[in-house]
Amino acid sequence: MKNSKLGMAAYWAVVIISLVIGGYGLYWRLTTGHILANYGQLITWGLWVAMYIYFIGLSAGAFLISALVFVFHVERFRPIARLALFTALISLLMALLFIWFDLGHMGRFYEVYSRPNFRSMMAWMVWLYTAYFVLLIFEFWFESRQDFVRCGQEKGGFNGFICRVLALGSKNTEPEGRERDERVVRVLGAIGLPLAIMFHGGVGALFGVVAARPAWHGGLFPLLFLVAALVSGGGLLMALYAWLAPNKGSEEYKSLLSDMGRLVLALVLLDVIFTFAEYSIALYGGVPGDVLPLIEIMSGPFWWVFWIGQIGLGMVVPIILLSWKRTSSSTFWVGIAGMSIVLAFVGVRLNIVIPPLSVPELQGLVNAVPSPRMTTQYIPSMMEWALGIGIVGLGLALFAIGYNLLPVKPRGDKEVMS
Amino acid sequence: MAFIPAVSQMENANVRMMEDLERAVQKPPEERRWGMVIDLTKCVACDACTVSCKAENKTPPGVNYTLVIKEEVGEYPNVRATFLPRPCMQCENPPCVEVCPVGATWKDVEGIVVIDYDVCIGCRYCITACPYGARTFDFGDWYTKGNTPMLAPYETAPTFEYGEERVREDEVSPIGNVRKCNFCIQRLHEGLLPACINDCIGRARYFGDLNDPESLVSELLRERYSFKLKEELGTSPKVFYLS
Numbered sequence: 001m002k003n004s005k006l007g008m009a010a011y012w013a014v015v016i017i018s019l020v021i022g023g024y025g026l027y028w029r030l031t032t033g034h035i036l037a038n039y040g041q042l043i044t045w046g047l048w049v050a051m052y053i054y055f056i057g058l059s060a061g062a063f064l065i066s067a068l069v070f071v072f073h074v075e076r077f078r079p080i081a082r083l084a085l086f087t088a089l090i091s092l093l094m095a096l097l098f099i100w101f102d103l104g105h106m107g108r109f110y111e112v113y114s115r116p117n118f119r120s121m122m123a124w125m126v127w128l129y130t131a132y133f134v135l136l137i138f139e140f141w142f143e144s145r146q147d148f149v150r151c152g153q154e155k156g157g158f159n160g161f162i163c164r165v166l167a168l169g170s171k172n173t174e175p176e177g178r179e180r181d182e183r184v185v186r187v188l189g190a191i192g193l194p195l196a197i198m199f200h201g202g203v204g205a206l207f208g209v210v211a212a213r214p215a216w217h218g219g220l221f222p223l224l225f226l227v228a229a230l231v232s233g234g235g236l237l238m239a240l241y242a243w244l245a246p247n248k249g250s251e252e253y254k255s256l257l258s259d260m261g262r263l264v265l266a267l268v269l270l271d272v273i274f275t276f277a278e279y280s281i282a283l284y285g286g287v288p289g290d291v292l293p294l295i296e297i298m299s300g301p302f303w304w305v306f307w308i309g310q311i312g313l314g315m316v317v318p319i320i321l322l323s324w325k326r327t328s329s330s331t332f333w334v335g336i337a338g339m340s341i342v343l344a345f346v347g348v349r350l351n352i353v354i355p356p357l358s359v360p361e362l363q364g365l366v367n368a369v370p371s372p373r374m375t376t377q378y379i380p381s382m383m384e385w386a387l388g389i390g391i392v393g394l395g396l397a398l399f400a401i402g403y404n405l406l407p408v409k410p411r412g413d414k415e416v417m418s
Numbered sequence: 419m420a421f422i423p424a425v426s427q428m429e430n431a432n433v434r435m436m437e438d439l440e441r442a443v444q445k446p447p448e449e450r451r452w453g454m455v456i457d458l459t460k461c462v463a464c465d466a467c468t469v470s471c472k473a474e475n476k477t478p479p480g481v482n483y484t485l486v487i488k489e490e491v492g493e494y495p496n497v498r499a500t501f502l503p504r505p506c507m508q509c510e511n512p513p514c515v516e517v518c519p520v521g522a523t524w525k526d527v528e529g530i531v532v533i534d535y536d537v538c539i540g541c542r543y544c545i546t547a548c549p550y551g552a553r554t555f556d557f558g559d560w561y562t563k564g565n566t567p568m569l570a571p572y573e574t575a576p577t578f579e580y581g582e583e584r585v586r587e588d589e590v591s592p593i594g595n596v597r598k599c600n601f602c603i604q605r606l607h608e609g610l611l612p613a614c615i616n617d618c619i620g621r622a623r624y625f626g627d628l629n630d631p632e633s634l635v636s637e638l639l640r641e642r643y644s645f646k647l648k649e650e651l652g653t654s655p656k657v658f659y660l661s
Contacts, residue, residue, distance in 0.1 A: 034557045104596075108537070117519055
């Protein structure tokens with residue numbers, strides 16, 4: 001008990017510090033625009049775009065895992081299904097904030113709705129994730145409706161008030177009502193499944209279609225993004241369940257976590273195959289546009305993001321922890337494996353966005369005019385870090401608030417939500 | 419280096435191009451197809467084009483519509499410098515146009531790839547899609563802000579890009595937009611050659627209507643060996659290089 005109180009205090013301390021730092025970032029961004037950013041003319045997308053695809057990947061991954069329950073009736077994972085939906089929603093919000101601040105004219109984002117160019121993968125992506133966003137909210141509501149009603153009736157105070165508001169006047173707590181909700185959730189999940197695949201595959205395609213950047217261009221990219229989403233989303237849910245489950249110590253908890261471990265292990269192994277295919281074929285081909293970014297990734301100044309992050313934390317550590325009998329049956333180590341993956345994929349996303357942009361489109365372009373923005377090197381600026389930390393802090397705050405007020409906690413099979 | 423001069427020594431290329439231009443602007447816009455021809459054997463990398471473009475379009479630091487790539491080939495003492503001026507290629511199939519999520523950039527009837535500054539959301543997807551690095555983002559930087567007592571008048575003077583009078587101000591378009599060479603469309607419509615053509619000290623740059631067989635650019639392309647950059651990408655540039 002004491003430990004968890006200390007943990008909560010530490011969590012909120014991190015959140016508040018992040019939000020304060022983020023406040024500075026926000027102030028700089030809103031008052032000086034993009035002047036303080038370190039992305040330039042060549043590496044024109046930086047930390048924020050990488051974080052955008054990171055969180056949107058977590059969202060799609062968590063959603064796809066929830067579909068195992070809602071669409072494919074893998075009841076084994078029922079206890080974390082709603083948490084997965086909620087995680088998908090929060091990650092999506094964070095992703096959208098990141099990409100919004102990256103725009104040159106934030107006030108014009110509505111144009112993607114009012115005058116879309118559907119020959120652009122970006123327009124498709126925005127429309128698809130908007131549809132996905134709306135669907136997520138409906139699916140989450142129908143999945144939680146009866147719990148909102150119950151909590152509204154049983155709880156007083158602020159939490160009860162929130163539940164009554166979210167119940168939207170609904171009163172029905174009968175089993176027939178639940179059956180109807182489950183049918184709706186099943187239909188929404190079935191629509192959401194291809195939607196999530198399309199929109200996250202679409203994010204991959206957004207990069208894959210760019211023929212001007214050989215390291216992005218290719219058919220593997222949408223698939224690579226989907227695998228990355230599943231691995232990172234699965235890792236996140238595994239870590240969350242390991243720490244947040246109410247029935248720690250029970251057989252059910254241990255067996256569910258070890259099942260998740262097996263699922264995530266399989267996904268990590270799939271990711272190994274995809275990553276190997278992507279890298280080995282590009283390196284073998286020897287075309288400079290393909291090879292130079294990979295050399296930069298593997299032996300440039302940020303080699304450790306690849307070797308320690310992507311390979312170490314993202315592959316070696318989870319593969320060992322999840323396949324070695326002693327650790328794979330320890331809930332603590334399974335949680336660590338999940339966290340290790342979540343951390344590693346920050347590196348994966350950075351390496352997808354930045355190094356392929358660091359190769360000048362024409363040889364000698366960088367030296368043609370003296371400009372600090374025309375450079376092959378990129379390190380995010382203070383403003384970029386600060387705003388990024390703030391958005392992550394906001395996401396953590398929203399997650400914690402929602403987790404405490406909404407019926408999203410992981411549960412035991414027979415346990416009734418309160 | 420032997421080559422057949424396409425322009426006779428007696429003829430002033432700029433006068434000839436002005437006449438070509440006059441003929442072209444009398445045609446309906448959809449019948450014109452503007453193109454540029456750059457003679458690499460004449461370029462001396464003086465950057466007069468870069469500077470005249472800056473003066474015409476008042477582009478801020480980091481924003482360059484045209485520039486000259488300078489490279490050294492070989493090892494001392496057997497070296498040679500090569501120069502490659504690079505404006506926007508005004509592709510027939512511009513990949514930058516395809517990717518714009520809001521249709522803020524398009525190929526106009528005269529074949530010039532233009533940007534509507536009041537629509538562009540500044541996502542910079544087009545910068546990643548351009549195979550020539552011809553697009554740059556206006557970050558809002560100034561040459562003389564902060565480091566000098568006052569903002570120099572040349573930074574606050576209005577520009578007439580796309581025929582619109584605009585004064586560059588913080589947080590107002592074109593700041594926060596992607597910008598690119600547009601063959602000085604505002605000058606063409608007034609019967610003037612693009613600034614870089616006018617000011618090339620070596621007469622290495624030529625401009626005109628590719629649809630007009632009588633134009634100097636058409637003649638040069640008939641008579642000389644020419645190539646285009648990264649033709650294999652299917653972009654079909656309208657900037658040709660003579661070598």
